[in-house]
Every structure is written in structure tokens, then in C-alpha cells.
Amino acid sequence: xxxxxxxxxxxxxxxxxxxxxxxxxxxxxxxxxxxxxxxxxxxxxxxxxxxxxxxxxxxxxxxxxxxxxxxxxxxxxxxxxxxxxxxxxxxxxxxxxxxxxxxxxxxxxxxxxxxxxxxx
Numbered sequence: 573x574x575x576x577x578x579x580x581x582x583x584x585x586x587x588x589x590x591x592x593x594x595x596x597x598x599x600x601x602x603x604x605x606x607x608x609x610x611x612x613x614x615x616x617x618x619x620x621x622x623x624x625x626x627x628x629x630x631x632x633x634x635x636x637x638x639x640x641x642x643x644x645x646x647x648x649x650x651x652x653x654x655x656x657x658x659x660x661x662x663x664x665x666x667x668x669x670x671x672x673x674x675x676x677x678x679x680x681x682x683x684x685x686x687x688x689x690x691x692x
Contacts, residue, residue, distance in 0.1 A: 577610075582617050584610070601626050609633055644676070647687060651679055 575586035577597075587596040587607065598607035601620040606613060612629025619627045642653045653663045653676070664673045667690050672679065683690065 579614050579617050580621050582620075584613055584617075646680055647683055648691070649683055651676060 574588060577584040579599075582599050582601065584597050584599045587598055595610065596607055597610045597613045598605055599613050599617060600606075601616065602624070604626050606616045606626065606629055608616075608629030612632045615632040616627050616629045619625060619632075640655070640657070644651045649665055649667070651663055651665050653659070655662060661673075661675050663676045663679055664671055665679060666672075672682070674682075
């Protein structure tokens with residue numbers, strides 16, 4: 573039995589015989605068949621709907637593997653950096669729905685000074 577999913581009006585099918593470890597999905601976009609991981613196929617459909625260009629799901633999977641996010645917990649706050657090797661000032665955190673950006677030591681200093689007000 574073929575497993576079928578629907579995403580933005582397109583049918584995604586699980587390829588028969590794909591293993592449990594590496595599941596392969598496929599969809600038909602503009603007369604072409606794309607296949608890959610479920611998230612990659614969904615992103616290909618999104619790209620097709622938005623731009624009318626067929627993109628291989630493997631490209632989206634490769635982008636996802638390249639992203640290295642660094643996350644540090646500090647006194648109950650989550651400090652994040654999406655590309656720590658490239659940008660030391662790229663650290664950020666969300667506080668009550670507001671984005672705070674800066675270097676890691678500067679954000680930690682801000683938490684140390686204003687921690688009680690931020691928690692309230």
C-alpha cells in the first residue's frame with residue numbers, strides 16, 4: 573500500500589521499498605518527478621508554488637546540513653547563534669517577544685544586570 577500525503581494541493585507518495593531508516597518520497601511538479609526526504613520534497617513544492625521553478629529536494633537537504641546553530645543556556649535564557657564560525661556578533665535571544673542581538677559576553681552581561689526584570 574502506498575502512503576500518500578497532500579501538501580499545498582500536490583500529492584506526495586512514499587516510494588515503495590524505501591527503508592525505515594531512509595524514507596524516500598516523491599511528487600510530480602510541472603511534469604517532472606522530484607524525490608528525496610519528506611521535508612526536502614515539501615520544500616520543493618513550496619519553491620515550485622512560489623517561483624514556478626523545479627528544485628531538487630537534495631539541494632534543500634544539503635542546506636539544512638550546512639546550517640550549524642549554536643545554542644547556549646544561560647541562567648534560564650536561551651542564547652543562539654546561527655553561524656558561530658562567521659559572526660561573533662550574531663548572537664541573539666528572545667525576551668518577552670523582543671529580539672535582542674549582540675555578542676555572547678554582552679548578552680550575558682545584560683542578563684546578569686537585568687535578569688530579575690526580564691523574568692517578571
